[in-house]
Structure formats: structure tokens, C-alpha cells
Amino acid sequence: MLSRVAESIYWIGRYTERAENTARLVNLNMNLLLDMPKHARPSWGNMVTMTGSEAAFKKRYKEDDERSVVRFLLIDAKNPSSMLNSLAMARENARTVRDIIPQSGWEHLNGLYRAAREGSKTGLNRKNRFAYLISVIRDIEALSGVLSSTMLHDSGYSFLRMGRMLERADMTSRIIDELSAGTVDSDPLGEAENSLRWMGLLKTLNAYHMYRREMEVAVERDPVLDFLLCCPTYPRSVMHCLNELAAELRKLPRFKAALGTCSDAHTLLNETDHTDLNQQGLHQHMDAIQLALVAINNEISRTYFQLSDD
Amino acid sequence: MSIRWRQYPNKGLFDELVASGGRLRPAARQLGRRLSALPDTELAFRRETAANAIRTMGITFRVYSNKEGSIDREWPFDIIPRVIDIKEWRGIEAGLKQRAKALNHFIHDIYHDQEIVKDGIFPEDVLKKSANFRPQCVGVKPPKNIWAHICGSDLVRDHDGTMYVLEDNLRVPSGVSYMLENREVMKRVFPELLDDQRILPVDNYPSQLFSMLSSLSPRRVANPQIVVLTPGIYNSAYFEHAYLAQQMGAELVEGRDLFVDDDNVVYMRTIGGPSRVDVIYRRIDDLFLDPEVFNPDSMLGVPGIMRAWKSGKVAVANAPGAGVADDKVVYAFVPQMIEYYLNEKPLLPNVPTYLCMDREQRQYVLEHLNELVVKPANESGGYGMLIGPQASAKELKRFARLIKADGRNYIAQPMLTLSTAPTLFDNEVEPRHLDLRPFILSGNDISVTAGGLTRVALVKGSTVVNSSQGGGSKDTWIVDTEAR
Secondary structure, three states: OEHHHHHHHHHHHHHHHHHHHHHHHHHHHHHHHHHOOHHHOOOHHHHHHHOOOHHHHHHHOOOOOHHHHHHHHHOOOOOOOOHHHHHHHHHHHHHHOOOOOOHHHHHHHHHHHHHHHHHHHHHOOHHHHHHHHHHHHHHHHHHHHHHHHHOOOOHHHHHHHHHHHHHHHHHHHHHHHHHHOOOOOOOHHHHHHHHHHHHHHHHHOOOHHHHHHHHOOOOOHHHHHHHHHHOOOOOOOHHHHHHHHHHHHHOOOOOHHHHHHHHHHHHHHHHOOHHHOOHHHHHHHHHHHHHHHHHHHHHHHHHHHOOOOO | OOOOHHHOOOOOOOEOOEOHHHOEOHHHHHHHHHHHOOOHHHHHHHHHHHHHHHHHHOOEEEEEEOOOEEEEEEOOEEEEEEEEEHHHHHHHHHHHHHHHHHHHHHHHHHOOOOHHHHOOOOOHHHHHOOOOOOHHHOOOOOHHHOOOOEEEEEEEEOOOOOEEEEEEEOOOOOOHHHHHHHHHHHHHHOHHHHHHOOEOOOOOHHHHHHHHHHOOOOOOOOOOOEEEEOOOOOOOOHHHHHHHHHHHOOEEEOHHHEEEOOOOOEEEEEOOEEEEOOEEEEOOOHHHHOOOOOOOOOOOOOOOHHHHHHOOOOEEEOOOOHHHHOOHHHHOOHHHHHHHHHOOOOOOOEOOOEEOOOHHHHHHHHHOHHHEEEEEOOOOOOOOOEEHHHOOHHHHHHHHHHHHHOHHHEEEEEOOOOOEEEEEEOOEEEEEEEEEEOEEEEOOOEEEOOOOEEEEEOOOOOOOOOHHHOEEEEEEEEEOOOOO
């Protein structure tokens, strides 16, 4: 497989996952807001931070109110990682590898982008937004289904999955980082509020039901962190994403160095006892995880994508 | 309301489907009757179906505008096919094969002994001033002595019904993917029509192309590595490059995906490391192909590809330099080439052509400028032309100056009244001018697509069929009227 093609497919994985995550984030944040005591609500501004695009946002908007944030995250052409831009980038990447992606996959992605763009004209206001975003999310989920059942499960597919897993792990760590920031360390008075926050965090990741099934304990800081970081069976946990990534890497040639960076991230997860961490420590831990993910991305890029003559 | 052929306004035109008095030609009879049986609502529905199919299939082409830059447009398509009777088609097919054969003889001769020049058939002057003659290719022996493996020849029919060859595209002819996709769209739009009668299939082209390219491989291996070399996604024909690579199961590569080592072997950069390439189907012009030899600033090409090709380590299709025959002055000599190399009479006529390099012919052209079409020798896509009868006095003057200054660079042809075919506008059919581009593959044997790409000028009265300038297209049906 051509290096350039592998890279494009990898980015199709990353961009579609990013678009899906952004849609989920906006959709669930509204529900979350309504459940939480006013003074403890995560703000719309938090969501901009979660997607790591504060700088771009501040340049374009004065206030981080709902209207501005929703517009920025979903459709703003000047926000490189807005949902619509992510889909456009996924489509552009797919266009360059149309010889690799099955026709049905291309048609699906093409249709999905067009529908998302068309729907955004009416989909932003509160009344329509839920239905609009659900349809985008379903379309993206259907795309993974189409690709999984029609694409060759060869190295191209491995790159698609690796892109998706890395993006997902990154988003999970960012959401934990941002939403846990408001919780209070060992303050008995804040407990009920904290519980609401941790529940909100689970819901944002669509993890609440699965948490209940898997953990069978109350919603509290330590088991929630355990679940979202280390549960091997929950498909959005950082651990699960790393395991999948490693499994895909092993199918590729010359995987040693990249697998090494994967193991480093693994070790970091396994060897950090987050029950010991205070709020500041948790924040540092999430930072370390994100850096470990960056290291994996860089190694994959160095090994497989860089166009050197050697 | 529905289509009424009796009221079809084709007076004074040669229409491909409808003869005078609204009579349907034999090959179009079944189609015409079926169409006129459809109510307006049904016609509108079929048109919508076609538009949807084109959108979901993502059939696009790129246009450039100063305002918007490079933009992707949906492929303009008319749902009424152009039909050709198989009996006529067999003659055209034979004529095209004859032409391709003679052209390949010519190119090989030009890069070797130039016997056609020595024998006084082809003027040396033309060669000296040829924009597409590549001295770097002299003496090279490509596999089977074939240079133009893929040729796209444009055919037009005049008002008296004669089918002429208008030009031969030997550099990087494009359009074949649209021929294939047009048929796919038609299958979605009019499945019953295609089921009705025997229409020659077109979908074996990718496998024929693949076998032809495989046969060029310098390595005798079971699965030679074939790549399609594209300038990238901003090229107007990128859709086609991707499409053909996908259909053939070949790698679609850009220049930066390839490199040539010191042993003149071409490799592509893959996730497993360098991997050897045997055959390059290049869709990049000669001058951008190899910065070591041609344009040193080319970012699209591959440094060293010419050394690899010359030393026989890789095959390149079309061969560099093949464009020497893709020159409108050289075109005028194709009938002589056929007689010279094949000792046969040409089966398909050229459009009568005046060479402005010849003193007498130039004089005639200058005196009849307002009746003629003047074309520069080496432009394609309909650019840089003068259409005499429609030109302003100022334009006529400008071309007279150009012709006097550089006769070698211009030819002139009488203004043909291109044939038409019924084209749908708001449920009404109107005649629109069209041409036809069949594709000819030359390898161990020569094959021709069943029909080709029909391009149609959508603007009333216009004869400019290029999609960059308001042209559209139609599916092309070779109808087997003998099958029952």
C-alpha cells in the first residue's frame, strides 16, 4: 500500500471520528446542562476547550454563549475541526483514495457530507438540533458499518481503524480532563454535586448504561475513571482504544517502533493509580496521556507516511 | 403531454436519431417510441433519477474560473442516448484501427530513420517546428514499437451524413471514464430500454486496458505492478484517473509516490518500503514527466523516469514523445501515412484541411477567413480557435496577423454543420450538436470501445462540446439492429 494512500485513509478515520465526537458533545451537553445545578454546570465554553480550539474560537467570537459555541463547533468554516469541516476533510481524503474505498463507501460518505451541509441550514437552532445531530451521528456510524462490511480488511483498513482509535482515545482523555476540573477533592458537602458531574461525564461519552452494567457500583470518581480509562471492554475507554491500535499495528510491516510507543501509553495507564491523584494530579495525568497519544501518532507517521527515499 | 417526434425542429440539420418529417432512424426506432410513450411526469422523474445517480456516484469534473478557482461540478448529462447502427459502426471501427496502426508506424519512424521524410511524403519543416517532437526520444525502442497505446480520436458528422475524423488525441486523451459512468447512470434511469434491444456493452474497457498495460511489462512476472500516474486531485481529469485505477485494481500514484534509483529502476513508496513498478500509465504531459530531462521545475513528475524508460526498466504509456502525431498539421497527413505505411486506402476521411504553412493554401485561407474555422496546431479543449462565420472583424484581423506571422502553427477547415441529437429541456426535445470520442487501445492487438464518449453542446446553436465550456454528454448506444 502506498504511504500517501495509507495516510489518507488514516485521516479519514480520524476526521470521521472527530466529526462524530463533536456532534455527540454538542448534543449531550444540552441534556447535561438541564440536569445540573446552575452554578456547577459546565459552560459552553468548556466544550471549546475540550476540542482544543480555544485560540481559534477567541479570534472569532466575543462571547462563549450557546449560539456562538454551537456555530463554531458544528459549521464554522474557519474552525478547522468543526464537524462540517471534519466531514469535508474526510471526504477530500476519500476523494484522493477513491481507488481504495469501495464505491458504496464513497457514495455513503459523499451523501453524508452533503446531508450534513444541507441540514446545517436549519439544524442549528435548539428545536431541530437534536434530530439533526442524531442523523449525522447515525450516518457516520453507518459509514463505519459500510466500510467494515465492504472494504478489504487489509492494511488500508488497519489504518482507518488506527486513525479512529487514536482520535477516540484523545477525545476521551480531553473530556475527562475538562469535566473533572470542576469537581472538588474530598469535600463531603460537594458529594451529591460531584456525583452529578461524574454522571454527566459518563453521559457525554454515552457511557452511562455500559458503566452500570459493567461496574455495578455507584457513580463515583474512582470507578468512573477506572471505567473510562482502563476498562478493556468499553469501546471508548482509552485502554480499549490502545489495545485495538496495537492489534492493528501488529498486522502491518515494520510495526516495532510504533508498537513501542503504544506500549509506553499502556504502561502509563497501568502504572498510574488515579485514586492517589488529586485534581491537579489528574490533570497532569491526562496531559501525559495526550502526549503519549501524540507520540504514537508521530511514530506511525514517521514509519509509514513519510516520503523519504531510504 | 409527451415527446412528439413530428414536431421535432431538426430542419436543415442531420440528426442522429430523427430523419426528416419526424421519422425515427432504424437504430433509434424502439428508443424513440418508448420515449414518446412516456408522459411528462415520467420524463421529469427519469431526469431526476439521473441527477440523483450522478450526485450519489460523485461523478464530477473540475473547472477553473478566475473568481472561484478550481471547483468540482456535477457531470452534465442528457438522458436521451445517441444511437449508432451497428452496421455503420463496424466501418468506423475498422477505420479507427487502421488510423491507430498508421499513427504508431509514423511515430516510430519519426524517432528512428524518418523514412517518410526521406521519401518526400512528410515535410521535414513540419517536424523541425513541431512543439511535441522530443529529441530525447530519438532511437528509443518501446515494447512492440508501440508509442500511442491509448488514442482518443474525435469524430464529427457533417450535415450530409459523412463521418469525419476531426483530430487524434495521442498525449493523455481523457473522457473514457465518463463513457463508462454514462452507461451506469443509464442503467439506473432506463433499465427497461437497455433490456429491450441489443446494445453493445462498454464495460470491458478497464480489463482491456489492464491487459494491454500488463503486456508492456519489462519483467516477465505473473502480476506486473501497474500504476496510474496522476498530477493529483486538482487536475481536471482526476476523477477519471482514480476511476480507471480503481477499475483496473492498479495503484493510483502521484509523482511524489515514485522514485528512480541508480540502476534506473522505478519504485513506489509503500508502507512496507520501496516496491518496484513495471508499467506506468501516465496522465501527465511529457514536459512535466521528468524534471531531470524536461521542465526542471515540475513538481508533478518523477526525476529519472526517462532514464528508466529508455533503459527498458519500466514501460510508459503513452510513450514520451507520442504527442508528435497529436498536432493538427501532422493530422492533415494521416491519410498519406495510411497509404505509405499500410498500403491501404483510408477508411475514414479527414475533415478537408488547409495548411497555412503552404503559400497557396495560406492565401486561400486568408481570403476566406470568414467562412473557415482556424485552429492552432497544438492546443486542445477548443482553446485559441477562430470560428470565422461567428467572428468579429477585429478577431478576423487578429487571426490574419497570427497566420501570416506563423503559418506552421495554424490550419483551417471548412465550417461543418455538426450533426445533432434530441436533447431534453423541460420535457421538450431540441436538437443539439454533438461529436464522438472513441478510444483505441494498441497492444498485442488493437481494440476500439463500443461507441465512445458523446459530447453535446448544450447551448442552442453552439458547436463547442467541451465540458469546460458549456458542454454535456450522452450515453452512446451501438444498436445491433440485426439481432432479433
